[in-house]
Amino acid sequence: MRRVHLQVIESNTGAIRVYEKAGFVIEGRQRQHAWVRGKYEDIVIMGILRSK
Template sequence: MTTGDPAPHRDGPQFKTCLRTQMESAVFSAIVRCRFTGAFIGQVVLHVPERRNRDGTYGVCLLPAFWNRGYGSEVTAFVVDYAFRWIGLQRLSLSVFACNERAVTVYEKAGFVIEGRKRASVWSNDRWEDVLFMGILRDEWIERISILEQ
């Protein structure tokens, strides 16, 4: 999950509690399933804490068995489009562990840019992890879809 602070690593009750909390407070949340088998793949959430600012936060969590298959890219593209086209957000942001290079690549492919780095901010797996803050603005999304639709 990448809303606010990155989620605890995928083990035990702490992670399940995090997922439940994220989904209960979301503007949009969905379970992600494989279109071919119906198998549970993960979940996605979109929070808009201050609706007046039209500033949303995106989070996604996929089971490791489904990494590197394009699901993260597909889900991220869908949520970015949904956030700007249907909710009318001005910006969409997320946070991600800097060491999660695959996720950073997925987000960059969807148009997110790195806006900052919080160094050694989360203790995870017996070490300090940096957290990246990424965002995409409505105008950037409009420019991207205009290019893609040509």
């Protein structure tokens, strides 16, 4: 596997912090993409590449 990516809701800051510690980086976002708890939230797209 060369690359792994994931999507996480922006308000899930704990998960984003854990993913960053694991080596994932934020690659982009889908603005106001998910309806969560009565409001729209961004979806953060994160990825990690295999190191050589």
